[in-house]
Amino acid sequence: MTQATEPSLAVAVVTAVLVLAGATLTLIGAVGLLRLKTFYERVHAPTMGSTLGSGCVLIASIVLFSALESRPVLHEIAIGVFLTFTTPVTFMLLMRAALQRDRFGEGARGREPPDGKDH
Amino acid sequence: MRRWLPFPLLWLSLTTLWLLLNQTLSVGHLLLGALIAWVVCHVYRRLDARRGTRSRPWRRAGAAVRLFADVAVDIARSNAGVARIVLDPGTRARTAGFLDVPIDLHDPLALATLACIVTATPGTAWAGYDADRCVLTLHILDLIDEAAWIQVIKDRYETRLREIFE
Numbered sequence: 592m593t594q595a596t597e598p599s600l601a602v603a604v605v606t607a608v609l610v611l612a613g614a615t616l617t618l619i620g621a622v623g624l625l626r627l628k629t630f631y632e633r634v635h636a637p638t639m640g641s642t643l644g645s646g647c648v649l650i651a652s653i654v655l656f657s658a659l660e661s662r663p664v665l666h667e668i669a670i671g672v673f674l675t676f677t678t679p680v681t682f683m684l685l686m687r688a689a690l691q692r693d694r695f696g697e698g699a700r701g702r703e704p705p706d707g708k709d710h
Numbered sequence: 711m712r713r714w715l716p717f718p719l720l721w722l723s724l725t726t727l728w729l730l731l732n733q734t735l736s737v738g739h740l741l742l743g744a745l746i747a748w749v750v751c752h753v754y755r756r757l758d759a760r761r762g763t764r765s766r767p768w769r770r771a772g773a774a775v776r777l778f779a780d781v782a783v784d785i786a787r788s789n790a791g792v793a794r795i796v797l798d799p800g801t802r803a804r805t806a807g808f809l810d811v812p813i814d815l816h817d818p819l820a821l822a823t824l825a826c827i828v829t830a831t832p833g834t835a836w837a838g839y840d841a842d843r844c845v846l847t848l849h850i851l852d853l854i855d856e857a858a859w860i861q862v863i864k865d866r867y868e869t870r871l872r873e874i875f876e
Contacts, residue, residue: 616789616793619792619793619796619797620792620796620832622796622797623792623795623796626796626799627796629806631806631835631849632806632851634835634849635792635832635833635834635835635849635851636792636796636832638792638829638830638831638832638833638835639789639792639793639832641830642785642789642830642831642832643785643786643789664733665730665733666730666731666733668730669727669730669731672727675826675830676826678829678830679822679825679826679828679829679830679836682829682835682836683825683829683836686835686836686837686838686849687838690837690838
């Protein structure tokens with residue numbers, strides 16, 4: 592696993608574009624987490640980072656290291672697979688907890704939480 | 711064949727995953743991965759509540775590939791949609807809300823796959839599933855046209871998932 596050689600210009604450009612795109616999407620997702628008003632709206636925003644955002648970064652990693660090591664480097668695919676399979680678990684847990692709270696708990700004043708501070 | 715290798719697709723996926731994780735195609739790892747995957751397939755047969763194998767695995771693999779392509783396009787599109795909402799709030803009327811979708815899927819694996827799809831798509835979130843009424847509740851960030859959303863879930867995903875799992 593020596594990485595002494597420099598990547599070619601084309602590879603460097605493609606990698607840079609993909610990494611920046613992924614980082615931008617994740618950043619927009621994080622901004623959305625801040626900006627949107629209610630819990631239920633907010634859960635949507637970080638999904639951008641966990642899908643297309645991480646996807647772009649993973650593809651960038653595949654491109655760069657395949658070029659540097661002159662062989663297909665594909666184990667990043669496994670990261671994508673595990674992300675996709677595991678996020679719904681936490682996600683549904685949070686969603687069910689919020690619904691439970693709003694129906695029966697302290698914040699039971701309609702379906703939206705009273706304010707955005709407590710999450 | 712079926713007795714000997716109960717879930718060919720699961721076996722193939724696990725062997726591939728083993729090779730990916732070890733980053734090799736050497737004969738030793740190929741054999742080891744295939745053996746481990748084979749054992750896991752037999753363990754899974756014991757765990758599988760339906761106690762049966764499914765028919766026509768390769769045709770279902772084709773349907774799964776088509777579903778994956780559809781979902782990839784949808785994810786890209788809804789990422790753009792959510793980005794627009796986050797960066798440019800208040801330019802047009804938008805309502806977020808819950809949506810009940812009557813759904814005709816009973817297979818737990820099909821429902822789990824649908825949960826992965828819905829969660830992976832920004833703008834839609836899984837809010838619950840009522841097994842008695844067969845109603846799936848989603849939370850949707852940009853709920854303009856309820857009928858159109860129901861159409862998307864039923865036509866795009868439910869049909870494909872039934873093709874794969876039933």
